[in-house]
Amino acid sequence: SQTIHQWPATLVQPVGSPLSLECTVEGTSNPNLYWYRQAAGRGLQLLFYSVGIGQISSEVPQNLSASRPQDRQFILSSKKLLLSDSGFYLCAWSVGGSSDFGPGTRLTVT
Amino acid sequence: DAKTTQPTSMDCAEGRAANLPCNHSTISGNEYVYWYRQIHSQGPQYIIHGLKNNETNEMASLIITEDRKSSTLILPHATLRDTAVYYCIVSGNSGGYQKVTFGTGTKLQVIP
Numbered sequence: 358s359q360t361i362h363q364w365p366a367t368l369v370q371p372v373g374s375p376l377s378l379e380c381t382v383e384g385t386s387n388p389n390l391y392w393y394r395q396a397a398g399r400g401l402q403l404l405f406y407s408v409g410i411g412q413i414s415s416e417v418p419q420n421l422s423a424s425r426p427q428d429r430q431f432i433l434s435s436k437k438l439l440l441s442d443s444g445f446y447l448c449a450w451s452v453g454g455s456s457d458f459g460p461g462t463r464l465t466v467t
Numbered sequence: 468d469a470k471t472t473q474p475t476s477m478d479c480a481e482g483r484a485a486n487l488p489c490n491h492s493t494i495s496g497n498e499y500v501y502w503y504r505q506i507h508s509q510g511p512q513y514i515i516h517g518l519k520n521n522e523t524n525e526m527a528s529l530i531i532t533e534d535r536k537s538s539t540l541i542l543p544h545a546t547l548r549d550t551a552v553y554y555c556i557v558s559g560n561s562g563g564y565q566k567v568t569f570g571t572g573t574k575l576q577v578i579p
Contacts, residue, residue, distance in 0.1 A: 401511070401554070447510055456501070456558065461510040 359384035363448050363459035370466055376421075376435040378462050380448030383429065388450040390431040392423055393458075395445040407431060438466045470494070471555045476574040479549075485542040487573050489555030492536040499558055500531060502540045504551040505572070511554065514540065545577045 360383045370376060382388055392404045403416045405423035413423050420439050424432045431448055443466045448459040472490045479485040491500060499518050503511040515522055515529045517538075522529040528541040542549055552572040 401505075451558065457513055458503075458510045 359388075359450065359452075359457065361448060361450055361457060361459040363446075363462050365462060366460065367463045368465070370438050370464065372440055372466055373437045376433070376438050376442070376464070378433040378446055378448075378464075380431040380433075380459055381429055382431075382450045385429070385450065385452050387428060388452045390425060391449040391451070392421075392431065392433050393447040393449065395447065396443070401447065405433070440466050442466050470557050473553075473555050473571065473573045475571065476576065478576045478578055479542075479545045481547060481577050481579050482544055485540075485545040485549065485575060485577070487540040487542075487553050487555075487575065488537065489539070490537045491555070491557045494535050494557050500529065500535075500538050501556040501558055502527070502529065503554045503556065504549075504575075505554065506551045514553075545575075547577050547579065549575065550577045551575060 362381050364379055380390065387409065390407045393401045394404050395401050404419065404421060405413055405415055407413050407423065407425045410425055410428055413425060420442060421433060421435050424434065433446060435442060443464055446462045446464060449456060470491060470493055474488065477487065499516050501516040502514040504514055505511045515524055515527050517529045517531055519531055519535055521531060529538060530541065531538045538555065540553060552574050554572040
């Protein structure tokens with residue numbers, strides 16, 4: 358069965374610092390991968406999705422970037438964090454008719 | 468550009484059935500209807516999904532209308548632990564990939 362991992366679970370970073378969140382998927386090949394963000398009190402917003410290694414599509418303009426160096430690895434990055442980057446970040450995979458989310462990373466930018 | 472619409476919030480008495488509606492009038496033939504829920508500060512939890520037939524599992528039932536333009540998630544005996552935001556999603560292939568886009572969800576409050 359498929360499993361999805363995210364780390365770290367929580368993160369507190371100062372404004373202007375870099376960011377790297379990692380997501381890995383096990384038990385499947387060539388999944389579509391997604392990064393979502395949930396700001397406090399709001400719904401889930403799709404940030405990036407990837408259909409394959411090195412293929413990244415951005416849904417909204419922002420201070421973040423994503424990369425997919427391996428088939429089952431998806432990384433969310435920023436060179437300089439903003440206060441508005443605080444939120445709950447979720448990675449997800451989908452293959453055929455199946456999909457699931459990771460446990461999430463709670464990012465607080467101070 | 469959400470593809471589903473749901474009521475913002477609903478209340479349900481504990482022990483009663485919770486019926487959560489969802490409209491997806493622009494659904495295409497190869498798109499599935501998925502339901503997830505998110506309990507505060509946790510990742511979304513998969514509940515159920517279907518294409519055109521009604522589905523049932525240990526958590527819930529999914530009723531999809533014949534024209535597939537709407538569906539209803541049924542929690543047969545709601546408990547306090549079912550209090551969460553419930554997301555209805557349509558997901559299918561678009562340009563060769565599957566894209567999952569969330570709407571705003573329904574906040575279900577189960578009342579003792």
